[in-house]
Amino acid sequence: MIDLHAHILHAVDDGARTLAEAVAMARASVAQGVTTIAATPHGHSSVSAWAGYSVIKLHDRLDELRAALRAERIALELVPGTEIFGEPGAVERLRQGELLPYGESKAVLVEFHFGITQAAAEQVVFAFQRARHRVVIAHPERYRFVQDDPNSLSPMIERGVLMQLTGDALVGNQGEGMRHLAETLLTHGLIQIIASDAHGPHHNRLPNMGQARARANELIGVDATDLLTQHIPAAVLNDGLIAPATPQQVQRWSGR
Ligand SMILES: [Fe+2]
Secondary structure: OOEEEOOOOOOOOOOOOOHHHHHHHHHHHOOOOOOEEEEEEEOOOOOOHHHOOOOHHHHHHHHHHHHHHHOOOOOOOEEEEEEEEEEOOOOHHHHOOOOEEEEOOEEEEEEEEOOOOHHHHHHHHHHHHOOEEEEEEEOOOOHHHHOOHHHHHHHHOOOOOOOEEHHHHOOOOHHHHHHHHHHHHHHOOOOEEEOEEEEOOOOOOOHHHHHHHHHHHHOOOOHHEEEEHHHHHHHHHHHOOOOOOOOOOOOOOOOO
16 A cells, blocks of 8 residues: 555654654554555644754655665655645745655645635645646545535545545544544545555554555445555556546535
8 A cells, every 4th residue: 555644754743753653653554554655744834843844854854764664674665745734835835845746746745724615725726736736635524614515525526636534534543523524525435545644653643554444445345445545646656647436425414
């Protein structure tokens, strides 16, 4: 599997705190069946807890972790990226190289503040698309407009945006309400990618791709799950063709 969203680089943001934690996350991910991780620290311009982000630091941490994985004989490929905060100026910061797309691709991982409106999210997304980027939206299940109406994701999906569900939401580690929403999104074609968004080896949002895949297998079958955990993520990394399923209308949604 390919995990397109993980805070595995140490001492950059609120993810792994030390190199030892980063190695522990790598080991746990491999045990879950992951072969490639996109290391995507927060690239927020203003939040002080994440102010340590810089592309230079990201590459330094990546080099350190790759060396540690070689020394420990852990077979895991790492691809650089950024979890880009969808705010004014983000497209320009990306163009100037302060924020990174996935590896050598044109694809970007974008998150929003949780209270953003559908219209505002679409404006940000379409600005990236106008600049010829493929957009992956991080954890759509966390945004209020999605919790209010899951169908609100459909217009973006129909314009080629990819929605990344977090494994922990699907396996129930974020509560029953979040699990219900995650299952609803997944079973209605509103999710194109499953990733861990892992922040550490032991606390919330774990490297649990194997558990997430097992639950997805039960809900949508093995072939569809392989698309979300392997084939679409691979196409994201190499700008390949992606033809996701058409979203189905969610009926009688009463909130999560
Ligand atoms: Fe994240």
